[in-house]
Structure formats: structure tokens, C-alpha cells
Amino acid sequence: MADLFDLAAPMPDPAPRPLADRLRPVRLSEVVGQDHLLGPDGPVGAMLRAGRLSSLILWGPPGVGKTTIARLLAQETDLRFEQISAIFTGVPELRKVFDAARLARRQGQGTLLFVDEIHRFNKAQQDGFLPVMEDGTIILVGATTENPSFELNAALLSRAQVVTLRRLDPADLERLAQRAEKALGHPLPLQPEAREALIAMADGDGRALLNLIEQIDGWQAKQPLDAAALSARLRRRAALYDKSGDGHYNLISALHKSVRGSDPDAALYWFARMLEGGEDPRYLARRITRMAVEDIGLADPQAQGICLAAWETYERLGSPEGELALAQAVVHLALAPKSNATYVAYKAAREAARRTGSLPPPAHILNAPTRLMKEQGYGAGYEYDHDAEDAFSGQDYFPEGMKRGVYYVPVDRGFERELRKRVEFFAGLRAKRRREREAGGRGGRG
Template structure:
């Protein structure tokens, strides 16, 4: 006779009940599990090495780890780096030594391995090297940044991809027919399509939402899905790779003058919970780096947007960010100052140290004046021609750091820049053509 289930003994969540029981039931990851693919070959050989499974949430990293261990007949120990420490690793090692006496290997699954610090990751090394532990680490973060090189070199990194809407929909359909799922519950086709799209490739999120929606409506409707889902917050780890990729996408969209792209990536960051002040600082940088003197007003507007965000906070200040991003995307572009500044720094860091000409030096004391400091300096407003004739770099040295572009404000001042170069005797040499080349008739 079955025991009666009470409120204190609720059923496992739908996502847990529908975990694949074998590799054939895994949804998605065809690049890893298809014919001749990496994991398929590993499982067929029966020889398992350490792995790092890298992918977004809800794509089956934990499930795959369990199935892999089962396929090769290994003892499975699961730890979460959120709560585990070196003590737990030692206990897993002791357990692995015990089962090794029975001729069985141990797979240590470490979820969110990126949350282990360097010392904790180093504690795993000798046991992975000796073969006592076969490590399967799971992470949503780029292992190149979050996993120690020594540990990373001893494990093969496999990239798991977010499930497609079609794959999510198939999983939802299975949930409505599988005896372990929600048999007998119906769902409108539009509701499943909506949920498959909102899930962002996360199977766990899709199944959890379906389970809630089924308590609100049978058959499940689009309105029930919307209510169960709540506010749609796009996935973004505020300190992870996604965050910096979004910043990169925003910056490059502004630089490429793609207004809609810039607005979309900004909205993704704001809705994902990014710090508005951090985003505002990056927008100020875009104004200085990519718009520059093509539109000197851009930097003022970006600073104003930053101040507005600081003054109003979110969501009111978000509109100022959007205004600045649209302005910067539409503005003419120039990185002339950015390039000139890098050249100036390179000249200081890598070139010889140029002495300051005496006539440009400050002369606050009589002794300095006797030494010639400041003597011969031509004050522009008293002697414009003399001012242009004097050297501003020692010995007539020439660096050619800045050159205006033909964009915006710089296009309007390019003629003055050329005249100033001529006045200082620094006009660029005309390029030789076939008519002016030596020996031309």
C-alpha cells in the first residue's frame, strides 16, 4: 500500500522528475552527443578523463555528469562549490580511496566550480593527477578566466549550448505526456510556443514555469504562462562573461552607428540588473574614445547622463542613458584624440626623454632667469609671428601625433589645423605622384 503524501512530503519539482534516465533521453547538445561526437566517443570507449562542462543555466550539466558516471560504472560524488570547502574535498578523497579498494573509480562532480578559489582548486590537483578522482566541473563562467590553468590543463572543456525554442517545446510536450510529468494536463499550442521562447534556452526554467501555469489553468493558456513566468528578466551574470559581452556589444553598436542595436544591448543590461552608474561610466568612455572631437558635445551629454543616473537612480535615470546612447550612435565618429594620446604615451614610454626648451620653462626665481629660463619666449598675443616661429619641441623635433578626421567638427577645423602646421613649419610633405616622382619627364 502506497504511503499517503502530505504537505510535508511534496513531490519533487517537475524538472527533477523529468531528468533523463539515460543519454538517449537528453534533449539538445547534438554537437556533443551526436554520432561520432566527443562525448559519444568517450562513452563508447569507457575511458573517462576529467571534464569541465561550460554552458548557461538549465542545459543539463548536472544531468550529463550523472549519466556519464553511470555509463562508465563509476562511483558518483556530487559537491557544490557554493557550500563545499577543502574539508568536503578531503572527505570525497577518502570515499574515493574506499571504493577504489573495490575496484571502482570515482567521479567527483563539482557544480559551479568557478566559485572555488585558487587554494580550493589546487587541493583537487594531486588527486586528479593521480587518477584517484575523475573531476567533472560545471560552470556558467568562462573557464579560461575562472578555473586555474593547472587544473584546466588536466581537464577537457566541453561547451554546452542553450536549448533552441524547438528543443524546449519538445521537452514541454514530453512533460505533458510522460507519466513522471503532468499527464492529463492540456496546453494550447500558443502557450507552449510562448513558453519555449521566454525560457531563453533554460530547460529548468521552462519546466518550472509550466508546472506553475498548470495550477492556474487547464488547459494551459498564454495568459497562464505569462502570469506564471512573471517579469521576463534576461539572463545575465553581473560579474560574468555575459556582462562584459553585453558591454562589448553595446560599445561596438555605438561605434558602428547602429542605433537599434545600441538600444537593445543597453536594455538587456538594464533589465538584467547591471549597475546603471557602471553603464553610465562606460557610455562616457564611448563619447571620449569613439566620438571624440567629431562632436565635442557628445562628452558633455554623456557626463550629463551619468549625473542624471546618479541623481535620479533607476528607472527614471535609465531614460537619460538611452538618450545618450542614441546620441552617440547617431554622432559622427572620430578616434583621432584616442590614437594621438596613445602615440604620445608611446613616445614618452619608449622614446628618448626630450629636454624642455629653455624659452618654454617657468622662471619664478632670479637664479632661474639668470640661467636663461623663459628667455626669448614669444607671447602669442604680443608677437603672433614670433610665437609660431619658436620651437615647442627641442631642436625642431617632430612627433606627428594628432591628425583630424573628416568627421563632424574635425572636418570644419581641419583647414585651420593645416594652416597651423604650416605656420609652425610642420606641414606634411606632399605625397609623390607619378608626375612629381624623381626622374619623371
């Protein structure tokens, strides 16, 4: 695979430069891991082939080439490249950038404006880009690690195409490692298992990998290091996890769906990933309890209580022992019978309540504490269920003129199997009482 090293040969430079900078690609074809975007069939590749580059939002994790891609897009389309960071740029600086782009345009030179961390601009600042995007003063290329759907306003998103960059997989990182070895002029002093550990430490971040390689090269080790020696000298890159960002929502979604899918091992893995990322166990306790209510319900009536007990146990024990109680609750939920019948019934009942407005309850189930209310017919014809056969009158409790609704349909799993029998029993008994009323001409509503 020696030919891979030739893709980004280092240029002579007397000043010391970080390895990651020395190996920065000089052509889009040298960018690793993003062929789905930059290849001939990818959205960016197709734009370049057609000679029509539009504004882009590059969404992806750190160290996958967002800045490099933006710079090379300007190079390959003969656009003037301007780079700013949303962290350090305010409205006055933006005006200067736009003025310079207008001047360049009058001189026949287009501008590609690369905005790093674009999600850090507020709504007013984001709106400031709209006129210069619409009149062609700039081609905007924004970079963000956060979900654009949450962080960028709709007007900006409507004028730019969002493309997603992938985290680098082990094969991509290995290609970068080989390029680094070519640039350094010698192989890394690592045994095979240590090399694998190095790739894992980078956690999909190419820049992090090159920085780690530079550290290893600085040791000038005489003998190849094994995995244990490497781990003793290098710290694993912290997992990408923002407790208020997209990583947070992705992982809690993965945990929830693993529980719903009855996979205790996957559920424990995502639970552990969130804890390792620094998630507040109290947040996890709340979400786990929600899973019990939403996805298990009455199929296992104990599940909710187990979650609440685990939550209380965590509050009493704290970390790390209390987290074991939460882990036990996760396992119980994953293995419990599943039902969202109550959740579905609740939503259907809410919809019916909104649809029927302010229909009053039927008169026969209204209390009549005063004579006037009795004269108005409140409580007339009410049948006390405990006096009825089987303690079941079978009266209608829906508003006058409203068709009886059926919202709760229990599943044939877990404890809801028994509840299903009861629902069917009372439905049959209700129909029997209705026939008896019709035959006997008794009062009350059937």
C-alpha cells in the same frame, strides 16, 4: 514527432517525483541542445569514442544539463560517480572524497568527481584538486555558470578542458515540452500562442520549462488557455543577469559595441536589458560617458557634455524618469559621428613617454625666473607665438634629439573634419617656418 517522447520514458516509481527529475535523460543521446559537444564531432563525443575521458569544466547557463551530462559521462565510462557542491563543501570534506577515490582506485575503480558551482571554491581549494587530477585519482568535471577565465585559477584550467554549453533554443524547449506531454499522458491545455509564450518564459532554461509545465498541469484547466490567461497565472522567469558576473560584462559589451556600430535600436535594447536585470543606472551613466570619450571624441564634442548632463538629470530625477535621459544619451551616441583618433593618439603618446624616459624639455621653452637659470640658457631663443605672423612661431617643443612624433590623426568625420584641416594647416605652416629659419639663419629650434 511522437518518437521524441520515447527517448526518456518515465520509470515506474511509487514516490512522487518532480517532472524535471522524472524526465532526466538516461543516455547522453537524450540530452537536448548540446550536440555541438556530445555529437560524434564534438569534443566530448570524440573523447568517448576514443575511450579517453579527461577532466572537464562545463560552462553554461542554468538548466541546460550540466549535472545530467556529468552523471551520464560516469555511466558511459564505467566510472564511480561522486557529486559535491562547492557551496557546502570545505577542505575536510574534500579530503574524505579524495581518500575514498584513492581507495576505489586501489580496487580498480576510477572516480568521476562532479563539482557543482566549482567557481565558488577559493584558490587554495582549487589547488587542492591538482595532485589527484595529475595522478589519475579522479577525473574532475566541474560545472559553472561563471566565466572560467575569471573564476578558476590557471593551474586548474591547464589540467581541464573547458566546454561551453548553450542555452536551449525554442526548438530544444519544444522537444522537452513534447517529452513532458508524453510523460503526463495528455497535451498541455494551451493555445498555440500560449505555447509560444510558455517557451519564451523559460528563457532557455530546460529545468524552468519543466517546472512551469508541472504548474500548468496542476491547474487541470478544462479549456485551452490563451497567452493572456497564461501570463496572468505564471510569472516570466527572471532574466539571467548577475551584476557582478559574466552576464554583466556580456551585456555591457553588447551595449558598447552597438553604440560604436551606430545602431540606436540595438543600443536601446541592451540598455533596457541591463535595466531590467537590475543594473545600477549610475553604472550605465558612467559607461555611456566613457563611450563618448573613447569612441566619439572630437568628432562630436557635444557628446560628452550630453552624457554628463544626462547623468546629472538622472541624479536629480531618479528612476524611472531619469533613465529616459540616459536613453536619450544612448541614442545620441549611436547616431553621432565616430572617432577614436584622440584615444589612439593618447595611447601612442603614453607609449612614447614611457620609451623616452626622463628627457627634459628643450631649453628654449623653459621658464627662467632667476639669473642663474638665464645663464644656463633657459628660455634662450624662445619665440612668443603672439608676436609671430599668424600667431604661430613653428618652433619645436619636443625634447632635444627626439624625432618629432605624430600621434593625433583626426578622421574625416563630424567636427574632426574641421580639426583635420587645422592639423594640416599648422603642419604646412610649421614646415614654412622651418624653411625660413634655415634660409635666415635665425636662432631657435626648427
